[in-house]
Amino acid sequence: MMNTQIILANRPVGVPGPEHFERREVPVGKPGEGDVLIRVTHWSVDPAMRGWANDVPNYSPPVALGDPMRSFGVGEVLESRHPDYTEGDVVHGLFGWQTHKISDGSEISRKVTETDLPRSYALGIMGLNGVTAYFGLRESCAAKAGDTVVVSTGAGAVGSAVGQIAKIMGCRTVGIAGGAEKRRACIEDFGYGAAIDYKSQDVGGALAEACPDGVDCYFDNTCGPISDAVMEHLALGARITICGTAAVTDWNPTPMGPRVHRQLLVARARMQGFLAFDYADRTEEALAALAGWLREGELTVREHFLDGPEAAMDAIGMLYRGENTGKLIVRV
Amino acid sequence: MMNTQIILANRPVGVPGPEHFERREVPVGKPGEGDVLIRVTHWSVDPAMRGWANDVPNYSPPVALGDPMRSFGVGEVLESRHPDYTEGDVVHGLFGWQTHKISDGSEISRKVTETDLPRSYALGIMGLNGVTAYFGLRESCAAKAGDTVVVSTGAGAVGSAVGQIAKIMGCRTVGIAGGAEKRRACIEDFGYGAAIDYKSQDVGGALAEACPDGVDCYFDNTCGPISDAVMEHLALGARITICGTAAVTDWNPTPMGPRVHRQLLVARARMQGFLAFDYADRTEEALAALAGWLREGELTVREHFLDGPEAAMDAIGMLYRGENTGKLIVRV
Numbered sequence: 001m002m003n004t005q006i007i008l009a010n011r012p013v014g015v016p017g018p019e020h021f022e023r024r025e026v027p028v029g030k031p032g033e034g035d036v037l038i039r040v041t042h043w044s045v046d047p048a049m050r051g052w053a054n055d056v057p058n059y060s061p062p063v064a065l066g067d068p069m070r071s072f073g074v075g076e077v078l079e080s081r082h083p084d085y086t087e088g089d090v091v092h093g094l095f096g097w098q099t100h101k102i103s104d105g106s107e108i109s110r111k112v113t114e115t116d117l118p119r120s121y122a123l124g125i126m127g128l129n130g131v132t133a134y135f136g137l138r139e140s141c142a143a144k145a146g147d148t149v150v151v152s153t154g155a156g157a158v159g160s161a162v163g164q165i166a167k168i169m170g171c172r173t174v175g176i177a178g179g180a181e182k183r184r185a186c187i188e189d190f191g192y193g194a195a196i197d198y199k200s201q202d203v204g205g206a207l208a209e210a211c212p213d214g215v216d217c218y219f220d221n222t223c224g225p226i227s228d229a230v231m232e233h234l235a236l237g238a239r240i241t242i243c244g245t246a247a248v249t250d251w252n253p254t255p256m257g258p259r260v261h262r263q264l265l266v267a268r269a270r271m272q273g274f275l276a277f278d279y280a281d282r283t284e285e286a287l288a289a290l291a292g293w294l295r296e297g298e299l300t301v302r303e304h305f306l307d308g309p310e311a312a313m314d315a316i317g318m319l320y321r322g323e324n325t326g327k328l329i330v331r332v
Numbered sequence: 333m334m335n336t337q338i339i340l341a342n343r344p345v346g347v348p349g350p351e352h353f354e355r356r357e358v359p360v361g362k363p364g365e366g367d368v369l370i371r372v373t374h375w376s377v378d379p380a381m382r383g384w385a386n387d388v389p390n391y392s393p394p395v396a397l398g399d400p401m402r403s404f405g406v407g408e409v410l411e412s413r414h415p416d417y418t419e420g421d422v423v424h425g426l427f428g429w430q431t432h433k434i435s436d437g438s439e440i441s442r443k444v445t446e447t448d449l450p451r452s453y454a455l456g457i458m459g460l461n462g463v464t465a466y467f468g469l470r471e472s473c474a475a476k477a478g479d480t481v482v483v484s485t486g487a488g489a490v491g492s493a494v495g496q497i498a499k500i501m502g503c504r505t506v507g508i509a510g511g512a513e514k515r516r517a518c519i520e521d522f523g524y525g526a527a528i529d530y531k532s533q534d535v536g537g538a539l540a541e542a543c544p545d546g547v548d549c550y551f552d553n554t555c556g557p558i559s560d561a562v563m564e565h566l567a568l569g570a571r572i573t574i575c576g577t578a579a580v581t582d583w584n585p586t587p588m589g590p591r592v593h594r595q596l597l598v599a600r601a602r603m604q605g606f607l608a609f610d611y612a613d614r615t616e617e618a619l620a621a622l623a624g625w626l627r628e629g630e631l632t633v634r635e636h637f638l639d640g641p642e643a644a645m646d647a648i649g650m651l652y653r654g655e656n657t658g659k660l661i662v663r664v
Contacts, residue, residue, distance in 0.1 A: 223593045258586040261555045261574045264605035271603045273596035
């Protein structure tokens, strides 16, 4: 039995593309005492993977050349010699881009028990994306009913969850996304009160119209010119959550932008970096809420599937080019 | 009896200087029913006054041309027809650059009752500077014992109070100031554990040496290159308080600087605008603590006096050129 891997073959600067990866087939080993053998069926594609592939200081060490690309995945247990897992269990974890993973359990983040929902949800709304949206909005942004909440990448995997949770919480929601189709999705699929297409609209003017009382919460996945425009419209006491920086592909050297100090001072606003891992001990709380909303039909999820291992090689590039139409997942 | 005023005669762009002010003598009026007549003896000179003189959006409306320059002051009541004040009371408030002020009480911020301390302290350590330091450090920076606290303009009126209060709280303190004399003052007068002269030292290298575990709290009065250097040394969970932006003299257009988003994200740090006015209902708490530390000799205060009304005209410039050696006050 062979394990198909997509390995990091060259160190990228910026967004990794097909030229940085290679397909490799290696024999699937035998799980030792205490191990489980997992057939990984779905690989996740997330913006943070750009940082994992680059050799720059980050909140995770870079992936070693020759290793399967680091990624979250979901799969089922084929064989277990671990007391906590049984054949047939569905598990989620940091399994990398490979079809088979032998783990001592340390890479498994959780057993997927909500078997009434699609397994792939564990990579998105019932995984890091949903948990990120939940805590980023409720804790870091400290959103409350009546707030005007602006979300960049408003139709994205995290952003669409932020917008919908904010609406459930009683906030006014404004989504920013690129292109007419994503703008349509913001309004029609994800229920934003207003949506802005940054590719065809003047973001500043559209924000002034959509947020007459200013922006209370800005959930930022982009950095760059979109964020610069939002910063011009802060309400007093605004909270800005920096969750991602998709518009900036290279941080070496640090790119320049308008200084935010005076905007923060005048609005007594706060700007805060956010990583869902810091709320790991409260994951169950978020998953229970998300599963409840999904079952009640209050959360709409869009997934974009690619098929076969080779499709992974350009998948991070697709994300950064904005070509995906939902949570990007490789089925293998 | 004449009232000597320093009025804003021309609208400055950037830092106002002598060419923007004129001296004017007008008769002192008679206080009406409900008014007090105050002999203002000390005028305050504060960085925020640059913003008050400029006609740009700010947290206060700009000073009208022809009006006395807006400033805090302290003085004594010459005549009172107001039930709350008696002849001889010492009062602090927004009296402007003039020797006599008739007020219905709305411009008076408080009666100065700590008459065992110098009256001028009401303009600094026992006024906005001390209250700013107290709440900015304890609430916005959320400093706690053991934190490494870095203060820009570490020898300034606010900064020197921040550094000393942080030391009292059990923090490690690092002051950044311009010039050998201010660096000496940081160490010898204000008790910083380390001090950096940004004019003669490499700030980044000196910070790395002084903060081997990174910066937990950064109390920023400067913006600009000093802040950019501090942002390279954030500890996990760092708190940055934006209290002033002295290094930037003009915000129109917004100056460019390195984008802070990734630094905030990697450190899960927060950067927050702070204005002491937001803690107005807790002023008594701060003043009681500050007076206690002053009486116990735990707080050192340096004041820089200018004499006579005309000296005020270049005083804001002196602040921005870093020429003052303590809290800048005009005695009139």
